[in-house]
Amino acid sequence: MNNPFRNSIITGVIFAALSACNNSPSYSNETLALTAEISVDTKELPGESYADQSFEIQSAGIKYEPALDAYLFTIETKADAASIVPIAAGQVDGAPVLGYVFVTDLAPADIGYLNVEGTVALAVTSHPDFDDTPLWDEDNNDYYDDDGIVYHSHWVVLEENAQATAGLAVVQANESSVLTPTSPMPMYLDSPGFTILEKGNKLHVVVPVNAVKRRSDFTANVLTAYLEVGISNDSPLLKLERIYDQFPITLDVAQTELNPENNWPIATVDGNDESLALTSASVAYVEEIASLIFSVYTVGNAATKTVNPIGQANGGPVNGAPVLGYVFPTTLAPVSVGFKNIPDAILALAVTTHPDFDDTPLWDENGNNNYQDDGVVYHTHWVALVEDENSAAGLSVPSSFNKDDRPPTAPMAMYLDSPNFHAFAQGDLLRVIVPVQRTNGETEFNFDSLTAAMNVDLSGEGPVLRVNKVFDVLSGDLSLPYAVNSKKLTDY
8 A cells, every 4th residue: 555655754764864863073183183172973973882783784574474473573683683771861751762664554444543645663671761552561571661762663653854864753642642551652653562572683573464454565675773752841752863774675564365364253142052162272372572472273164153132231241141161271470470369260262142232342352443342352361260059160360459460461350361462263262372581481381272151240349250051171171281392494
C-alpha cells in the first residue's frame, strides 16, 4: 500500500537528516583545543558519545515464520547489537533515548490508532530515565516501572516537527485523541510487549501478525537513531535528534505466501465436539526465539466450538457465564508469572472462549478497534487452579483482592491474567507462543493438557471461575507427566 505521507518523510526529512548528521564539521587539533574550553557541545552532533559500530547496519529483513504465525523483524549491525545504553539525564525533560527503528508504510489504523496521520514505525529503544512499559517487567525483578534501560519495543506514529534536529517526532495526543489501552503516555506511542532478542550482532523482534491486522503487503526502511524527550506544553515530545545509519534497501516481507488470512477458524456453538478430544500435546523451548511453544492436537479441527451465551453481558463477567477452554496445567510456580501468595496452586495456561464477557480489555483480538467485544474469540490466560469441592470437577480459579498479588495485565479480582500471548489454530493444531521472559526464564517443567467447561460464579465475596466438566485429559489422570523438550524453528 502506497502512503504518500510516509514516502515524503522517507525521501525528504530522513535522508536530509542522515546527510546532515553524517557530515560533521572537521576540526584541527588546534581548533579543538581552543573550542574545548568554550563548549564541548559546539563540536558534537546530538548523541555523538553513543555513535558506535553497534548502530552501523550490515543487513536487515522481515519474514513470516509459519511456526509462530508471526513476523521476525531483524537488524544485523557491525558490532554487538543493543549493547550500548544511554547515560541517565536524571529527569524526563531531555532524557536520552537510543533506538533501532523500522519505518514502515503501515497505516496508523493497522496498529490501532485511528483519526491520526503519520508514519508508523516499530522502534526498539533504551532510556534509563523513565519506564514507558508499565505492563511488563522486562528485568524480572518484580517491579514494573524500572525497566526503561532494557531494550524494548514500541509502535510510534511519526510526523515532521521543527523542534527535532532530525526533523521528526512522535505525534502528540490532544483532548480528542483516542489512544490504544497500552499507550502509556499522551502521545502516539504504544507499548505492545513484543519479544526482543539480542544475539551477538543481531537484534530480532517477534511481531504477531495480528498486531498489524494481518497485513503482509507493507514495506520498511531501517535506521538507527538518537532521540530525546522534550516537555512541550506539559506534554512529552519524543524527538528524533540524530540518525546514525540507514540500511540502503527497502524491505519487503518474505514468505508472505505462507501467511493465512486468519489465525482462528470461526467458532460456533454447533462446532464438532471432536475439537475437544485430544490426540497429543507438546511444549518446546526454542532458544533462537527465547520462547516456549505450547501445541495441542485434536481429533477434529481445534477451536471451532464455543458456548451459548446466557445473555446478561454488560461489559464484565456475569454470574453463571459459561467458558470453554483448552488448558495446559504445569509445574511452574505461580510466582514465575506474577501471581503472589498462592504458592500451592497449579499454574495453567488456558486458551478460552466465552461470549458473555471480555476479560482482555487491553487487547483487540478481532481487530475491529473495539476492546470490549472479544470474549468469543479464543485467547490466552494464565490461571492459578486450587482444589474446590464446590466445583463439579474439583478445581477453580479463586478470587484475589490484593492487586499487588497479580500482574498489571490481570483484568479482575481473580488469579487470572490476560498476557496477550499470540495463539492460533490451524486444522487439528492449536498453538500458543510464550516468551520465556514472561515465565521468569523458566524453561524446564512438566505439563498436561485437557479441555474443560467452566462457569463464572459471583455468589460469594469475589469472582471465582469453577471447572465444572472435563471433556478430555491427555494423560488420563492429570498427573502432568510430560516434559518440555528443545527444538529449533526448522523442526516445525
